[in-house]
Amino acid sequence: MKLQAAGRSRWLVYQKIVIVFIVFLIPLVVMNIWVNYKGLSFVKDEISESAVAGASFYSKQLDNELYFIRNQQLLFMxxxxxxxxxxxxxxxxxxxxxxxxxxxxxxxxxxxxxxxxxxxxxxxxxxxxxxxxxxxxxxxxxxxxxxxxxxxxxxxxxxxxxxxxxxxxxxxxxxxxxxxxxxxxSKGKLLAALNQIAALYQKSAVLLGEEKLGSILSTTKDTDVIPTMLSLVEEQSERNSNKPIIQKINGTSYFITHSHVSSLNLSLIMYVNQNELTSKLSQFNTWFFAIFVITIMVLLLYSFSIHFMIHKPLSKLTKAFQMIETDNLNLSIESKRKDEFHYLFNSFNRMAYRLKRSIEENYEQRIALQHSELKQLQSQINPHFLYNSFFNIYMMCKTGDSDTAAELSQKLGSYYQYITRSGSDEVPLFKEYRHSLDYCEIQCIRFSNRIRYEYAEMTHPVQSVLVPRLIIQPIVENVFEHAFEDGTMQGIVYLCVDYQEQGIRVTVEDNGNSLTDEKLEQLRTKLASSAEQKEKTGMSNVNIRLQLKYGAGSGVFVSRSQHGGLQVDLIINFTKET
Structure with a gap:
């Protein structure tokens, strides 16, 4: 079966690409405009600060010179x-x-x-x-x-x-x-000094004066603006502010800076036509609009090219995958392109062919893997556990405790009968739960002086649900091996089964005190990478089996118990069962 054309498409990917491009482009454009305006503002501030610094420098020089003259006069007296x-x-x-x-x-x-x-x-x-x-x-x-x-x-x-x-x-x-x-x-010398300050800018003027005294010296012929200048500076002085002023006077916007000449108790005022400061910067506004227009054009060209280069072949590939979802593997994509999509189309054709051949093999391998995992778990019988149990029976018989010896023998036989049986791989949940309680009773008999267990009876209808064998006992065994290994406390194991809407939760907890946050995190990491481990523990083995059987939402999950030790939850999610 050949696919000649992609057919009508919803353009979802195409729209997303364009939208993403716009999403990324707009902040860049906005940032570029912001940076340019920020740069303009910075340059404007630099020019203003330069004007302020120049005027301040000359006013301080003049002030220092006059102070020096006054000091020499006092020395002369x-x-x-x-x-x-x-x-x-x-x-x-x-x-x-x-x-x-x-x-x-x-x-x-x-x-x-x-x-x-x-x-x-x-x-x-x-x-x-x-x-x-x-x-x-x-x-x-x-x-x-x-x-x-x-x-x-x-x-x-x-x-x-x-x-x-x-x-x-x-x-x-x-x-x-x-x-x-x-x-x-010399008034002429002072005026020459003021002209030197005014020479910093072409359209600037300098005056020396005070609001009550008026203008003492000035480099400007336009005396109409002087009273307003003196009044503005007087208001700034009353507020103890030396910040520059931007004020429109007689239709002209002025940049005004002032400094106090304390030797004369006058203000030295320099004012500049603001257009002189900003005229060379205003041309950048035109470039901002030009950049915006160019950006719109780039966006349109980009969208048009994306449609032909990516959207059409991607739509064809999408339709092919949709047909595979309907279990139609007898298809191939015909392509006359010589770009990356040509490689993708050929790869898709090879994938569809190999997928058809590997589905049956993969299913069979998965079933075989579950059997292998179970056999591996059954083979992990701890010989020390068997030896110690028999030694406990021997000591009980020597001490005359025949009832306890008989009970331990009965529990031990039931335990090994369950783990060595070669029948069905699945058992009712209550039997698996009962087997774990038998193991707990064996351990409690062996260590009656310091270990006990508490459990909740199964009363809900899921007790007859079939589950893989040996999924609870390895978790309980881990508790006895690691939680109470120091033997310095009264150990308690807690077991319960909780029915939830999506499945079953089996919880095993202990009150051990040897679990640190670092060990807990290591255990979580180990469970998360169970599949990559060459040597698997009982807990990681159970985790893999549950995930293979019921999906990724199931498995073994660990946390810190409310009793202080480790809490292990076995999650069986029926909704994800394969």
């Missing part, structure tokens, strides 16, 4: 020659007074040369009634400079700097106003 001239002026000879004045002038020269921002330095000495400056020399007072300084000093409270028109001065007094010192700062 404590100059020995100046102090001496202040105290002894007018009481010394003219020569000595002139000499002190010259020395004060030298100190003023040194003070003026400390910074390029200093235009003029001067000092008024009350005791000699003179004003000494680097610009005007030595003058008697009152003069214009004296009157200007005295007027400025009347300002209350005392400001951090004094301003008169376009002039900026630092003024200090000492010795109860017996000495006045002033330093005039």
């Amino acid at each position: 404590n100059n020995r020659d100046l102090q001496k001239l202040s105290f002894v002026g007018g009481t010394v000879e003219n020569y000595e007074e002139v000499q002190l004045i010259d020395q004060v002038k030298d100190s003023l020269l040194t003070l003026q040369s400390t910074s390029d921002y200093v235009v003029d330095t001067g000092v008024y000495i009350k005791s000699v009634g003179k004003m000494i400056s680097m610009m005007n020399g030595v003058e008697n007072t009152p003069n214009d400079t004296f009157r200007m300084i005295s007027t400025l000093m009347e300002t209350n409270p005392k400001p951090s700097f004094y301003r008169l028109g376009d002039r900026m001065l630092f003024i200090e007094s000492e010795n109860n106003s017996g000495i006045w010192s002033y330093i005039e700062i």
